[in-house]
Amino acid sequence: MPWSNQNGHNQNNNPWGNRGGGNQTPPDLDEVVRRLQERFGAIFGGGKGGNNGPELSKNMIFGLVAVALLIWGVSGFYKVAADEEAVVLRFGKFIGTKGPGLNWAVPYPVDTVVTMPVTRVQRLEIGFRQFGDGVIRKRTNESLMLTKDENIVDISFIVQYKIKSVENLLFNIDHATKTVRDAAESAIREVIGRTMIDDVLTTKKAEVEVEVQDLIQSILDSYQAGISISTVKLQDVQPPERVIKEFKDVASAREDKERAKNEAQAYANQIIPNARGEAKKMVLDAEAYAKQVEERAKGEAARFESVLAAYKTAPEVTRKRLYMDTMEQVLSKADKVIIDQSIAGSVLPYLPLNKLGNKVEVK
Secondary structure, three states: OOHHHOOOOOHHHOOOOOOOOOOOOOOOHHHHHHHHHHHHHHHOOOOOOOOOHHHHHHHHHHHHHHHHHHHHHHOOEEEEOOOOEEEEEEOOEEEEEEOOEEEEOOOOOOEEEEEEOOOOOEEEEEOEEEOOOOOEEEOHHHHEEEOOOOOEEEEEEEEEEEEOOHHHHHHHOOOHHHHHHHHHHHHHHHHHHOOOHHHHHOOOHHHHHHHHHHHHHHHHHHHOOOEEEEEEEEEEEEOOHHHHHHHHHHHHHHHHHHHHHHHHHHHHHHHHHHHHHHHHHHHHHHHHHHHHHHHHHHHHHHHHHHHHHHHHHOHHHHHHHHHHHHHHHHHOOOOOEEEOOOOHHHOOOOOOHHHHOOOEEEO
């Protein structure tokens, strides 16, 4: 039934837009379809009218649909670089990962592919930024922090990290770089907050690096961020610029102190072993002398006993022998030459006077 005859309803309610206010009828749907077929047929060579118009339009529509499906399917091919891994999401749900090479996924909007550099070591600068032209700019809001002894220190460092779980990285955190940066700042402020400034500036830099790396990793693991921290490297550790001269003077004095201590220790290492060696030598000499005296005494005692035994056997011979031995010992040390008067004339007038010492006595 036409809209104009439905129980006297106002013709202005006609959905075909009877805006002219006249007695107009809606367009015929068959006529509209026929006209569209004629237009598409003319475009693709079918002409207007004709007995094969509807069949040609169906083939044309099927062809267009097939071409569209082919283009849609080909758009699902994607390439993954050697250092990347592709995450495939189907209607936003994780269904798996793809490795390097040419891969295919159901095209958008069914599947969504996100590639991530899983094997690439990424670098994050904290406390400074280095630009491509070599310019380095400080970020004091990141680098200034408080030590245990309530001193301010300016620290710039680098964090290197890799992706170890693309699924966790994609679904558990919002922004990887910001998350790592915030965790790194929090970790180093905690470590520096329990470290003395002298230790940070001198001897404990390596310990600070290890503690910061472990703390960043524990924070990221608690988030299940899917990120592995490779290294933490302190680049520049110094006092703030306003007091850096005074700190350098303190550091120079500390180095002088350490040098003096090292020199004193070296001198002590040289003197003490020599003194110990001399003391050991004196002890050994004393022991050798004691042994020598003891052995000599034993020898003298044994000789006296042998002489005593000989004296008991032949007293006169032994007494004369002792006298001669004694005189030999005494006269062998004398520096005088005694010449008998009876033979003085037959002695050559040459004597080694310079070797005789005192004088020559003639009797």
